[in-house]
Amino acid sequence: MNRRILTIYTKELTELLRDRRTLIAMIVVPIALYPLLIIGSVHLLSVRGGEFKVQQMTIGVQHDPNQPDDHQPAITDLQRKLQTARNIIRENRIGDPDDVVSNGLESIERMNIVAVDDITHAVEAGICNVGVIIDREANQEGESSQHIVTLKYDKAEMRSEGAAFRLRRVFEILSRNVTERILTGERLPLWILDPIRVNTENVATPQKVGGMVLGTIVPLVLVLMTITGAIYPAIDLTAGERERGTLETLIVCPVPPVDLITGKYLVVATVALLGAALNLISMGATLHFGGFTEMIGSNGDTELPLAVLPIILIILVPFAMFFSAIMVAVCSYARTFKEAQNYIMPVILAALIPAGIAALPGTEIKGVNAYVPVMNVVLLAREMLLGHFEWLTIAQVMFSTCVYAGAAVIVASKVFSTEAAIFADSASLKASFTRRLMRPAEFPSATLVLITTAVLFPAWMFIQFSIQPAKGESVLTTFQTAAWLMPLALVAIPAMLLWYFRVNCIGAMKLRLPRPRHLLAATFIGLGGWVLAHELFVLQHAISPVPPEVLSSNALLTQAFEGRSLWLPILLIAIVPAVCEELFFRGFILSGLQETMKKWPAIIIVACVFAVFHIVLIKFLLTAGLGVLLGLLCWQSRSIVPSIIAHMLNNGVVVLLAFWPTLEEFVGVGEVGATDHLPTHIIAIGAALVVAGVFTATAGTQSTGGVEARIHA
Amino acid sequence: MPIICANELCKTFPTPDGTLKNAVDKISLRIERGTIYGLLGPNGAGKTTTLRMLSGLVKPTSGEAIINGNNVADDPFAVKHDIGFLTANTGLYQRLSPRETLYYFARLYALPREQIERRVEHLIDWLDMHTFADLRCGALSTGQKQRTSIARALVGDPVVLIMDEPTLGLDVLSNRIILDFIRREHDEGKTIILSTHYLDEAESLCDRFGLMHEGQLMAEGTLAELQADTGEHKLSSIFLKLFSDVRGEDENGRL
Structure with missing residues (x-):
């Protein structure tokens, strides 16, 4: 760890631990009040039962x-x-x-x-x-x-x-x-009274039954307790510091805001984890010494698997880190302690929804659930209490939670260092959103792009799901609706934001003419790209087989456009998406990243976002692969035109192959299924085209990109 | 080249009624090394905003500031190393002692380990903080807090010291300690820019003066220059004269 972060961490932790309120919330509550609460409520229940x-x-x-x-x-x-x-x-x-x-x-x-x-x-x-x-x-x-x-x-x-x-x-x-x-x-x-008598026999081990008993309530309580532990330090270290007037002295020190917020954030995470650990120990001790094992296991078929509790603590690590980051980001916006408390409440409520769903019996850690924040942690903890340890699932939960935590920390440090947030007067907070006061910029800021993407992504998902064809309905309607909504969501909204934040739209969307060399490169990549994409998909299928319903979706597509002019699928599948998606991903998002990031990380991140936006995660590799090529084209040419052309050609070739049998026959891929390799000569031609395209695009401009873009800015 | 250079700094804020207000309106300053510069003016004249822009806490709406050869907007890190900034409100960590506070900030300035201790103990000596150096800041008097704040601003041994109202609300004794300290720092070759509305105090302390009113610099110069310009002797009379001139012009303009 960076020495400065360590300094901040040590100081904040010292200061926090000197505060009586933290000590009470962190140590006294779990150690004393918590067992009392459990024992008290159980006592009350038994009294009521007896009554x-x-x-x-x-x-x-x-x-x-x-x-x-x-x-x-x-x-x-x-x-x-x-x-x-x-x-x-x-x-x-x-x-x-x-x-x-x-x-x-x-x-x-x-x-x-x-x-x-x-x-x-x-x-x-x-x-x-x-x-x-x-x-x-x-x-x-x-x-x-x-x-x-x-x-x-x-x-x-x-x-x-x-x-x-x-x-x-x-x-x-x-x-x-x-x-x-x-x-x-x-x-x-x-x-005769009971001609059939039914006996039931439990085959679950006592540990498993106990795990179920604990699994329904323990993860939820732990999640809540972790959140509760983070609230006070998160507010105290951000909004509290601002309210007491010490933030100004801190910002004026030669310390990067990221270091500042990282140090503070680590303290919040530490306190949250300490709280969680204390809760866990206290809970385990209460259950063990409080006679609960005997009470629940009176008939011998229940045993509380308390040995799993330490493992659950390990899962709580990324969770505490994630939630601390969210809280620090939220509190950084607040100017006073009170305001921060008001902001925190909705966040906790929002966190309770997935936690509550996860606590419902029957919710399983499958598919998307492994990636839903909060929910995945609660579900994983329950699985572990039941004695199920699936390493893939554990990795999924850990990984996704870490990604969320990282994103939250970045946002927090951005928020924390903006001048509006430093000074506690509403005028300057307003100033950061007043258009007249903004400086015109050539590129959108990474923050603007990040937030826009974060908001547009679920919105676009929702649109996509809502226009999926109902039973018996043609996919055609879906395509038509999408073709209308895409320019609105992916082009009009970013363009409006760019206008509002006084970013040069032409520059940000890279609406300038490319050199002929880059047009040539675009044509090569556009014509060869589908071969690469197809082979990537086949490769993926070989590693982990693709479900048949995904494979049959192509047939549905051909059916939908049956009897229509060839121009309709070309317009709906090739032209509209190519223009809109390029303007959004390679225009808007890439512009936002290129000022702060290096060439390849920026291109790869945009390609991944591009792939995630295409809902069908099975085609992630294929889409991301194309995304990298398109990103490279755009980065090298500093124009959106080549990537639009390449995208259009790529989709166009796929459409023509699907709807124009003559071409399919001519190319010789008529018999090739979605999971079969293409004929060798086609692979050779495709690979040659892609290599030629990449070479044409990059040749002679080796060390351009970031530096040049920055000079340009 | 002057150590502090401000070129037409402007800062615009929106007001609650939706209009825009120029808190600072095209301020240009040239301050030579080793000067004590007094930025004077009534409340709301824009002194604090100007100082904040010089130290990189506030981004100017337009214009630029260069400190010790570094542009504040382009290289805030280098600028922050060169300056010590004393805020108007004595914001201190209530649960740390002055000594701990000084050690903390010294580490943030990334001073070498052996230098940290020397610097902190010197400051405690100079500002006569021995009696309260190990109490919690929350328990200190206003004067003690202000001395701690000044020590904090100086812990990184900055070449430029920016002080916003360093003597606001202090008793005579603390006031004396702080003014002596400012002189001493000046004798050691530091450049100091401070804002105040105690004109008598400024008159005895500063080499040059900038008189601010409603975001603009009305007049600037040494005491002798200002005296020559206005024909008044005392700084407070100079200020009142300039102030009434500006208002007079306003009224004439309206007529």
């Missing part, structure tokens, strides 16, 4: 006005029935006699009976918990007939519902008793 089983309940029966109040026939009748049920339980030990709630003796002893005029009303008013009406069905043969018992209860009242449940069990016991008597009288075996 529930001995709870008195009142049963309402119909009042008979013709009889004296102390000789109501309905009361006597029900009392007799309860008495019978009691005797049956005592003699036959039906069911589980210990299950006092539903059919135990204790339950029946606590049933009072009252006679009321209007049963429904009495239940509603809470005079009785449950009302009973017993009817005897009319039967010609007289004696034995079915009884119809109606229980009236109030579903909105827990006591009423519980009372109805208890009374229902009593009648079930009586009913079964009658059946058994009849069967015995007819000399029939009692098994």
Whole structure:
């Protein structure tokens, strides 16, 4: 670590640890309050449970006005029935006699009976918990007939519902008793009552069951506790520093803002992790020494896998780093402690949504879920508690979380060093968004590009998903809608932003004429690119097979344009996307990156963003490969025209091969499937074209690019 | 070449009612090495914004500043190494002691290890901070805080010292210590630019003066030059005269 960052880190940590509030939030809360909370709530639950089983309940029966109040026939009748049920339980030990709630003796002893005029009303008013009406069905043969018992209860009242449940069990016991008597009288075996008896047997290991018990709640609590631990230091080190007026003295020191924010950020992450670790230890200790293992595992099939807890702490490392970065970035915007608290709340709520979804039973760590921040950590922790360790998944979660954390730190340092954020007057915050005060620029800033991309990406995803064809609908509509929306989303919005921030649109989108040499290079790459793309796809298929539905999507495409002029697919697939995508990716985004980045990192990052925007991640390699070629063309020529031409030609060739059988026959790829290698001579020609294109584009301009662009700026 | 050079610095802020206000309007300064320069003016004249632009804390809307040969906009890092900046509000870390604060900033200036200790202990000596050097800053008096702040600004041994209201709200004793200290730094060859609205204090301390009003520099020069220009003797009378001249012109213009 850089010595300056270390200095900042040490100082901030010292200062923070001298603050009583941090110590309380970080150490006292988990160590003392937390076990108390768990033990307290469990105690409360058991008290309530106990209360529930001995709870008195009142049963309402119909009042008979013709009889004296102390000789109501309905009361006597029900009392007799309860008495019978009691005797049956005592003699036959039906069911589980210990299950006092539903059919135990204790339950029946606590049933009072009252006679009321209007049963429904009495239940509603809470005079009785449950009302009973017993009817005897009319039967010609007289004696034995079915009884119809109606229980009236109030579903909105827990006591009423519980009372109805208890009374229902009593009648079930009586009913079964009658059946058994009849069967015995007819000399029939009692098994007729249950011709099929179902036994269930648990095969899960006790650790696994315990893991499930912990897995539903522990990850969520840990995530929350980690976030909570980060809140106070994040605010104190950013907005707090600004509010106390010390930030100005810090910014005036010869320290790069990135070092400053990194030092502060590392402190927040450390505190968050320390908090998480303390919580984990405290939680483990509470569960272990609090007698929970015995309580949960009373019947021997549950064992809490506490040994996994340290491993979960390791997953919490990238998570704490990620969340600390987000919080530091958010708090850097705030001018006061209070304001920061207001900003933090929505962030925590937003984090709770994926965490909550992850906590739902049935959510699995699959596909996209492994990349959704917060959700992936909660899910992974649960998997580990269940004893599943999939290294690929662990790597996915760790990697994606680290990427998010890195991005958040970069944004935080940008925010922290802007002058509007340094001075606590709203005028200058406003100034950084007032167009008249902006200096005209040749290229957009990396921050503008970063934020625009971050906002446009989910928006564009959402658009793409919403225009996917419904069942039976043609893909054609999707293409037509996309062709309308693409210029709006990828060109109009960035152009408006460029205008607003006074960036020269012509320069940023590189709308200038290229040299003939670069046009030639574009033609080579455009004509040969599809071969490279196809072979990349085949290579990928060989390594990890592509699902058949992706492969059949091409057939769907051909079907959709059936009977249309050839110009329609050329316009919708080749021309519109080529123009819009190039203006956005190679124009807008690449311009934003080229001032602060070197040639290859910039080109590769833009190519990856380009590929990610194409939703179908299976084609990532193929799209990114083309993206690199297009980026190179644009970087070398400093014009958008060559990459548009190359993109257009590349898509155009693919369209022509798909829709124009004559050409397909001529080239000799008619029989080649999506996952087959192309004929050797085609590969040779394609490779030659690409190499020639790259050579033509780069020849003679070896050390240009970044430096030249910067001079240009 | 002057050690501090400002060429037509401008800073525009939007006001809450939507109009734009020129907090600083085309200020040009040339300050030679070893000068104590006083930037004077009433509250809101633009002194603080000017000093902030010189130290690279605020980006000018237009114009440029060059300090010790480095352009503030192009090479802020080099400029920050050369300057010590004292802010108007004594922002100190409440939970650190003055000594810890000084060590912290000395490390941020990336001074060599052995030099750090020497520098910090010297400053504590010079500013007579021994009695409170190990107390928490939160418990210090205003004067003690200000001495700590000045020591902090000087810990990197800067060639240019920019001080925004160094004696604001201090008692006589602290005031005396700080003014003596500024003179001493001056004797050691440092260039100092300070803003104040205590004119008497400035008169006894500064070599040159810049009189600011509503973002503009009304007059500039040594005391003798200003006296010759206005015919007044004391700095406060010079200031009042210039001030009423400007207002008079305004009113005439309106008529």
